[in-house]
Amino acid sequence: MSLRIERRPAPAWFRPLIPLLAVVLTMVITSALVLLVRANPLHAYYFFLVEPLSSRVSVIEVLVKATPLLLTGTAVIFAFVGGFWNIGAEGQLLAGATAATAIGLHMHDAPPIVALPLMIVGGFLAGMAWVLVPALMKVRLAIDEVVTTLLLNSVALLAVSALLNGPWRDPISQWPQSPEIAASAIFPKLIPRSRLHLGFILALVVIAVVWYVLNHTAFGLRLRAAGQSPEAARFAGVKVERTVLVAALVSGGIAGLAGVNEVAGIHYHLIDAISGGHGYTGIIVATLGGLSPLGGTLAALFIGLIDTGSQSVSRALGVPIYLGDVILATLLLVTLATLLLQRYRIVLRRRTA
Amino acid sequence: MRDARQASALRMARCTPHPMQPTTSSNPLAVEMRGITKRFGALVANDRVDFRLRRGQIHALLGENGAGKTTLMRILYGLYHADEGEIRVDGRPAAIRSPKDAIALGIGMVTQHFALVPPLTVAENVVLGYNPGVRLNLAAASQKVAEAAARLGIEVDPRALVKDLSVGERQRVEILKALYRNANVLILDEPTAVLVPQEVDQLFASLRRLQEHGLSVVFISHKLYEVMAITDQVTVLRGGQVVGTVNTAETTQAELARMMVGRSLAPVERTVPSLATGSAARSPLLRLEGVSAVDNKGLPALKGVSLEVHSGEIVGLAGVSGNGQTELAQVLEGVRRPTAGRILVDGQDLTHADPAQVMQAGVGRIPEDRHASLVLDFTVAQNLALEHLDEYVVGGGRLDKGRMRQHAEQLIAEYQIKARPDDRVRTLSGGNMQKVILARVLERRPKVLVAAQPTRGLDVGATEYVRGKLLEQRERGAAILLISEDLDEILELADRIAVIYEGEIRGVLPRREATPERLGLLMSGARQEQL
Numbered sequence: 014m015s016l017r018i019e020r021r022p023a024p025a026w027f028r029p030l031i032p033l034l035a036v037v038l039t040m041v042i043t044s045a046l047v048l049l050v051r052a053n054p055l056h057a058y059y060f061f062l063v064e065p066l067s068s069r070v071s072v073i074e075v076l077v078k079a080t081p082l083l084l085t086g087t088a089v090i091f092a093f094v095g096g097f098w099n100i101g102a103e104g105q106l107l108a109g110a111t112a113a114t115a116i117g118l119h120m121h122d123a124p125p126i127v128a129l130p131l132m133i134v135g136g137f138l139a140g141m142a143w144v145l146v147p148a149l150m151k152v153r154l155a156i157d158e159v160v161t162t163l164l165l166n167s168v169a170l171l172a173v174s175a176l177l178n179g180p181w182r183d184p185i186s187q188w189p190q191s192p193e194i195a196a197s198a199i200f201p202k203l204i205p206r207s208r209l210h211l212g213f214i215l216a217l218v219v220i221a222v223v224w225y226v227l228n229h230t231a232f233g234l235r236l237r238a239a240g241q242s243p244e245a246a247r248f249a250g251v252k253v254e255r256t257v258l259v260a261a262l263v264s265g266g267i268a269g270l271a272g273v274n275e276v277a278g279i280h281y282h283l284i285d286a287i288s289g290g291h292g293y294t295g296i297i298v299a300t301l302g303g304l305s306p307l308g309g310t311l312a313a314l315f316i317g318l319i320d321t322g323s324q325s326v327s328r329a330l331g332v333p334i335y336l337g338d339v340i341l342a343t344l345l346l347v348t349l350a351t352l353l354l355q356r357y358r359i360v361l362r363r364r365t366a
Numbered sequence: 367m368r369d370a371r372q373a374s375a376l377r378m379a380r381c382t383p384h385p386m387q388p389t390t391s392s393n394p395l396a397v398e399m400r401g402i403t404k405r406f407g408a409l410v411a412n413d414r415v416d417f418r419l420r421r422g423q424i425h426a427l428l429g430e431n432g433a434g435k436t437t438l439m440r441i442l443y444g445l446y447h448a449d450e451g452e453i454r455v456d457g458r459p460a461a462i463r464s465p466k467d468a469i470a471l472g473i474g475m476v477t478q479h480f481a482l483v484p485p486l487t488v489a490e491n492v493v494l495g496y497n498p499g500v501r502l503n504l505a506a507a508s509q510k511v512a513e514a515a516a517r518l519g520i521e522v523d524p525r526a527l528v529k530d531l532s533v534g535e536r537q538r539v540e541i542l543k544a545l546y547r548n549a550n551v552l553i554l555d556e557p558t559a560v561l562v563p564q565e566v567d568q569l570f571a572s573l574r575r576l577q578e579h580g581l582s583v584v585f586i587s588h589k590l591y592e593v594m595a596i597t598d599q600v601t602v603l604r605g606g607q608v609v610g611t612v613n614t615a616e617t618t619q620a621e622l623a624r625m626m627v628g629r630s631l632a633p634v635e636r637t638v639p640s641l642a643t644g645s646a647a648r649s650p651l652l653r654l655e656g657v658s659a660v661d662n663k664g665l666p667a668l669k670g671v672s673l674e675v676h677s678g679e680i681v682g683l684a685g686v687s688g689n690g691q692t693e694l695a696q697v698l699e700g701v702r703r704p705t706a707g708r709i710l711v712d713g714q715d716l717t718h719a720d721p722a723q724v725m726q727a728g729v730g731r732i733p734e735d736r737h738a739s740l741v742l743d744f745t746v747a748q749n750l751a752l753e754h755l756d757e758y759v760v761g762g763g764r765l766d767k768g769r770m771r772q773h774a775e776q777l778i779a780e781y782q783i784k785a786r787p788d789d790r791v792r793t794l795s796g797g798n799m800q801k802v803i804l805a806r807v808l809e810r811r812p813k814v815l816v817a818a819q820p821t822r823g824l825d826v827g828a829t830e831y832v833r834g835k836l837l838e839q840r841e842r843g844a845a846i847l848l849i850s851e852d853l854d855e856i857l858e859l860a861d862r863i864a865v866i867y868e869g870e871i872r873g874v875l876p877r878r879e880a881t882p883e884r885l886g887l888l889m890s891g892a893r894q895e896q897l
């Protein structure tokens with residue numbers, strides 16, 4: 014008997030099942046880790062996947078956790094569709110958070126109707142600015158954006174640290190964190206006494222707009238052409254450089270909004286751990302979601318679920334909270350592997366004599 | 367003082383059948399395909415096809431665009447899987463599930479889009495993926511490849527980098543690669559579509575030599591005279607079914623054409639191209655003044671090209687490939703910037719225009735490389751609309767997809783494209799992809815038409831149809847620059863013929879003065895004054 018991989022496309026009915034298959038496979042693989050800490054994997058997955066959905070409070074918490082991912086995921090999707098491999102959502106998020114803080118600190122005399130739009134626009138512009146140089150280097154000089162956007166993530170983090178240890182150090186506590194932003198600059202809560210805030214609505218609006226642009230506008234079609242086949246797009250009159258530049262800037266802007274979201278919706282001040290890796294998780298969201306806004310939304314919600322679940326599972330079973338991270342990382346690898354099933358098939362067959 | 371190049375350019379027009387060969391129709395079977403059926407959704411691409419290839423035989427597979435030739439051969443090579451039917455190789459049933467299986471059974475395939483790694487040498491490409499053991503001994507491999515090339519009589523330098531090779535040379539590397547893996551059945555899918563006549567001659571010479579060593583070849587081509595010249599047997603497909611298999615020696619081009627289309631082809635009635643009357647008096651629609659450009663390596667490819675094309679005129683650009691035709695087409699298409707000179711379309715300066723501006727000015731472009739002008743993963747409807755997307759935008763920047771589909775349906779019907787509006791272009795047969803490009807361009811009724819190899823890959827009927835369309839555009843008053851490696855095509859359509867040699871126009875002849883001999887001389891570097 015031998016196992017072989019053959020090039021054969023999956024039948025149409027099988028394709029939607031592929032993400033599901035990835036989830037199941039991931040659980041099987043990671044259950045080994047759960048067993049290592051002497052917990053029952055079935056219990057663990059109950060807490061990961063079902064428990065968070067069993068109470069109103071934790072369902073809301075799932076949405077809260079998903080909010081920044083909805084934004085960074087959408088940012089990455091928009092760039093990837095246009096063939097701009099933006100690995101820098103993390104840095105763009107930090108830039109957006111910094112701008113939101115800078116504006117929020119000076120809004121003590123402004124009403125929310127002024128403060129909130131200013132922060133949102135400021136964060137968007139800051140994210141755009143942070144991706145501008147890599148984007149220009151790509152379209153003008155053909156310098157690889159994967160490297161430049163990735164490097165700028167570290168630069169952004171160091172710059173935030175410098176700010177927090179210098180001019181913005183909290184004068185009262187002396188911690189490396191900024192003073193709190195003005196009350197009028199804080200995102201209002203959607204549901205009283207919960208953490209769900211305006212940022213969630215903002216994220217849904219952004220997703221809806223991106224979905225519409227990608228699927229129903231001339232720009233979206235040109236962007237996809239530029240991403241899939243720049244040469245053919247250019248031949249057909251698409252201004253590929255300009256299109257990719259716009260895609261990169263919008264992507265940076267959306268990632269910047271994720272930064273605004275964290276400052277104005279969750280923390281109310283800037284800390285250097287403000288992101289918690291949402292920029293990188295956005296890449297997972299985009300990939301799991303198959304680069305579609307709807308898929309990305311599902312992926313972000315799913316990751317929000319696992320995130321929430323990892324807290325309850327560690328409380329209930331004494332499993333380390335990092336198990337959630339391991340599951341996510343495994344899920345990404347398994348998804349990438351199962352995506353191959355769309356085009357290949359594993360066949361078991363008897364060796365012919 | 368004719369050299370080989372020129373002689374071969376002339377042969378194009380009158381290919382003589384090769385001297386009677388010992389018949390191969392009684393040789394043992396190398397491959398037998400029985401009752402092969404392949405469906406793509408509702409479409410039946412192969413319908414209970416029987417195909418038998420004998421040892422030492424060159425067997426043509428003939429049929430209109432979309433008849434199922436490529437599909438059948440992809441099944442034999444393990445790229446597709448038949449829904450029904452069986453394959454026998456050397457008399458034994460064979461389960462071919464991947465190209466690896468096919469290669470193990472001694473079957474090799476060369477497609478139009480080569481699977482070579484350009485930065486690597488010929489030898490590296492040949493042994494790539496076929497190297498017993500883990501470590502690669504390049505010196506030894508290179509030696510072995512050189513020996514194989516010599517033994518098989520395939521002229522190619524094993525140390526050359528693939529990126530420096532011409533299309534014909536690359537094809538030879540692909541053939542060498544297949545034979546190096548001990549192929550005794552070689553599938554060639556439209557090998558001559560990308561070759562110049564001299565290279566076709568070389569290919570045929572090697573095939574005959576290899577045939578004597580027992581190689582069996584499946585040869586796909588739309589050019590009937592090539593089929594008559596090189597093959598022993600012909601199997602004709604129509605709409606996925608076998609029409610019949612005949613011995614080449616016992617058939618004629620007319621009969622093959624009849625089998626392909628299912629009726630006899632009425633000779634196309636067309637107005638004989640006349641010299642565009644009084645063209646000197648009118649101002650030209652397309653005018654190039656001393657245009658120069660460099661190629662991808664930065665070497666001069668065009669050196670001060672000046673040319674005029676008037677309304678209602680077809681100017682053919684003849685030349686051995688690689689003499690600047692590609693770059694000239696690209697400069698006119700707006701995808702390559704000239705380094706000197708001016709390009710004027712109807713008086714408007716387009717020297718530094720981008721593709722959008724070029725189209726805006728009324729220039730239609732049929733490019734040489736269809737993969738460089740179609741987004742393969744877009745649908746037919748999307749590709750047909752891509753050049754003029756703004757016309758499909760309704761309120762709020764929304765694309766009117768219904769109208770895009772309607773537009774596609776209309777062009778599909780008019781140009782007889784075998785596809786549906788929502789099919790991804792990647793799934794179309796080669797000839798149907800070409801029709802998508804033609805439809806997209808011709809429906810705009812362009813003022814100036816730059817047509818590079820417009821009939822490449824088209825079947826006989828479609829070729830006639832496109833040539834008719836070009837003449838129709840000419841009657842309508844378009845100025846057409848026809849760039850073709852097919853001298854027949856140029857002689858048939860052009861009013862005037864310009865010959866390009868090493869990036870220079872060596873002469874422009876009115877058609878009535880353009881004998882193949884004179885063109886041949888110009889194409890091999892003579893100057894018009896010397897004629």
Ligand SMILES: Nc1ncnc2c1ncn2[C@@H]1O[C@H](COP(=O)(O)OP(=O)(O)OP(=O)(O)O)[C@@H](O)[C@H]1O
Binds near residue numbers: 409438
């Ligand atoms: N992967 C695919 N998915 C869907 N349809 C396909 C696919 N491959 C081929 N077809 C369809 O099958 C039919 C036969 O295609 P095929 O490529 O075999 O034609 P062909 O005889 O090689 O034509 P040509 O002379 O134009 O190359 C066409 O209608 C084509 O659209």
Ligand SMILES: [Mg+2]
Binds near residue numbers: 435796797
């Ligand atoms: Mg074909």
